[in-house]
Amino acid sequence: GIQVEQSPPDLILQEGANSTLRCNFSDSVNNLQWFHQNPWGQLINLFYIPSGTKQNGRLSATTVATERYSLLYISSSQTTDSGVYFCAVERDDMRFGAGTRLTVKP
Amino acid sequence: DARVTQTPRHKVTEMGQEVTMRCQPILGHNTVFWYRQTMMQGLELLAYFRNRAPLDDSGMPKDRFSAEMPDATLATLKIQPSEPRDSAVYFCASGSPQGWGTEAFFGQGTRLTVV
Numbered sequence: 001g002i003q004v005e006q007s008p009p010d011l012i013l014q015e016g017a018n019s020t021l022r023c024n025f026s027d028s029v030n031n032l033q034w035f036h037q038n039p040w041g042q043l044i045n046l047f048y049i050p051s052g053t054k055q056n057g058r059l060s061a062t063t064v065a066t067e068r069y070s071l072l073y074i075s076s077s078q079t080t081d082s083g084v085y086f087c088a089v090e091r092d093d094m095r096f097g098a099g100t101r102l103t104v105k106p
Numbered sequence: 107d108a109r110v111t112q113t114p115r116h117k118v119t120e121m122g123q124e125v126t127m128r129c130q131p132i133l134g135h136n137t138v139f140w141y142r143q144t145m146m147q148g149l150e151l152l153a154y155f156r157n158r159a160p161l162d163d164s165g166m167p168k169d170r171f172s173a174e175m176p177d178a179t180l181a182t183l184k185i186q187p188s189e190p191r192d193s194a195v196y197f198c199a200s201g202s203p204q205g206w207g208t209e210a211f212f213g214q215g216t217r218l219t220v221v
Contacts, residue, residue, distance in 0.1 A: 031207020041195060043212035050207055086149065090207045093162050094139060094199075096149040 002027045004089055006097035013077050013104050021072040021100045023087035031090035032063050034072050037099070038083045046072070046085075077104045108132050110200050110213035118219045124186040127216045130179055131200030137208050138181045139199040140166075140173055143215070149197070155181065188220045 003026035013019055023032070034046040047054050047061040049070065054061055058077075063070040074081055084099040111130040119125055131138050140152040153163035153173040163173055170189070175181045185192055195215045201208035 029207075031204070031209070033210065035212070041217075042214055043197065043199075045209075045211060048204060048207075048209045050205065088149075088210070093151055093154055094201075094208070094210060095151060096141075098148050 002029065002089060002091050002095055004087060004095055004097035006085075006087060006100050008100060009098065010101045011103070013102065015077060015079060015104055015106050017077050017104075018073070018075045019077060019102070021074070021085050021102075023070045023072070023089075023097055025068050025070075025087075025089045027068070027091060028065070029089040029091050031094075032065075032070050033088045033090075033094075034061055034070070035086045035088065036081075036083050037086065043086070074102075077102075079104050079106055110198055110211055112196075112198050112213035112216050114216060115214060116217045116219075118221065119188055121189055121220055122187040123220075124184065125188050125192075125218060125220075127183045127196050127198075127218070129181040129183075129198030129200075129213060131181065131198070132202075132211060133179075135200035135202045135211075137201035137203075137210070138175060139197075139201065139210060140181070140183050141197040141199065143195045143197060152183070152196075185218075188218075190220045193218055193220050 005024045051065045060073045086099045088096045139154040152166045158175045197215045199210040199212045201210040
């Protein structure tokens with residue numbers, strides 16, 4: 001099956017810093033989504049982004065489907081950004097990467 | 107209020123008992139996924155349905171797990187008999203077609219503890 005790799009596995013930031021999270025996948029996909037799992041365990045949709053670039057406030061995402069990767073940018077990070085960020089790719093089914101655990105310190 | 111509803115939110119049961127988890131997908135969504143999340147394995151796909159038909163349940167231990175979708179408003183995941191290693195958070199997601207893919211939305215999960 002398709003392999004999904006996320007990096008870095010852990011990231012610690014000071015409030016106000018910017019960061020880039022990466023998702024690599026091993027084959028062509030129909031869809032890619034980014035999710036945020038908050039400290040209460042809830043999985044929240046961030047972006048549906050099979051290709052191109054999207055922005056939502058301080059967050060933006062870019063997927064380069066031909067090169068099989070996606071990037072999630074977080075600017076001016078806040079403590080509420082803490083949690084685990086997952087990318088999920090859809091081909092025959094929907095598979096998740098292992099996630100990036102982000103801790104934003106005040 | 108368009109959201110995926112899972113019940114129960116928490117379940118503690120004894121080994122050997124049957125467990126049934128329920129999921130109400132978002133109205134109009136035609137795809138339902140079941141995932142299990144553990145620290146060791148992350149988010150594992152157990153099964154998924156499209157238009158109520160099971161498309162893939164290869165991630166599910168067949169001897170004890172079963173997934174069904176008796177109608178468009180209800181998906182169930184059953185474990186019989188349950189074992190301590192089944193302790194995990196079980197998520198349901200429902201999805202709608204977007205272009206070539208499916209945009210998925212998650213429920214709040216069922217935290218299962220088998221003692």
